[in-house]
Amino acid sequence: MERTFAMIKPDGVRRGLTPQILARIQNKGYRIVGLKQMMISRETAEAHYGEHRERPFFGELVDFITGGPVVAIALEGENVISGWRAMMGATNPANAAPGTIRADFATTTGENVTHGSDSPESAERELGLFFGEGELLK
Numbered sequence: 001m002e003r004t005f006a007m008i009k010p011d012g013v014r015r016g017l018t019p020q021i022l023a024r025i026q027n028k029g030y031r032i033v034g035l036k037q038m039m040i041s042r043e044t045a046e047a048h049y050g051e052h053r054e055r056p057f058f059g060e061l062v063d064f065i066t067g068g069p070v071v072a073i074a075l076e077g078e079n080v081i082s083g084w085r086a087m088m089g090a091t092n093p094a095n096a097a098p099g100t101i102r103a104d105f106a107t108t109t110g111e112n113v114t115h116g117s118d119s120p121e122s123a124e125r126e127l128g129l130f131f132g133e134g135e136l137l138k
């Protein structure tokens with residue numbers, strides 16, 4: 001059984017998409033083992049997106065992700081790391097397959113509604129960044 005870190009980004013929260021996205025997760029059958037609405041500090045945002053530090057859009061990305069509340073989610077399930085990425089669809093909503101979250105709810109790469117860890121290593125790192133010891137269900 002795998003765990004991954006998922007997030008509803010500020011655009012998704014602001015647009016009232018939280019219930020629909022949580023419903024998709026629960027309809028799929030993933031178990032929510034951590035869930036909180038929160039503001040992300042600049043420090044946490046820069047650590048979370050550290051791999052993109054040298055990219056031209058890094059400042060914009062950090063401004064966006066710290067610009068309003070997000071919903072941080074820890075998910076558990078069989079192959080949930082790739083499964084949640086598949087439910088989100090391609091990074092650029094224009095390339096996302098119909099039925100995916102990014103295809104159904106977003107139009108731009110910069111505001112693409114959700115995040116999902118891209119590997120077991122990222123999942124472990126990001127879960128540790130957003131959830132403290134004892135905060136997640138056993």
Ligand SMILES: Nc1nc2c(ncn2[C@@H]2O[C@H](COP(=O)(O)OP(=O)(O)OP(=O)(O)O)[C@@H](O)[C@H]2O)c(=O)[nH]1
Pocket residue numbers: 057060061090091109110111112114115116117118
């Ligand atoms: N403004 C802007 N944002 C970008 C661009 N490329 C990527 N991003 C943002 O940076 C985030 C992280 O990029 P990636 O990690 O490559 O994409 P991803 O893994 O599909 O998305 P995340 O789940 O958010 O990590 C994306 O989700 C976008 O929101 C870009 O060219 N311009």
Ligand SMILES: [Mg+2]
Pocket residue numbers: 116118
């Ligand atoms: Mg990524």
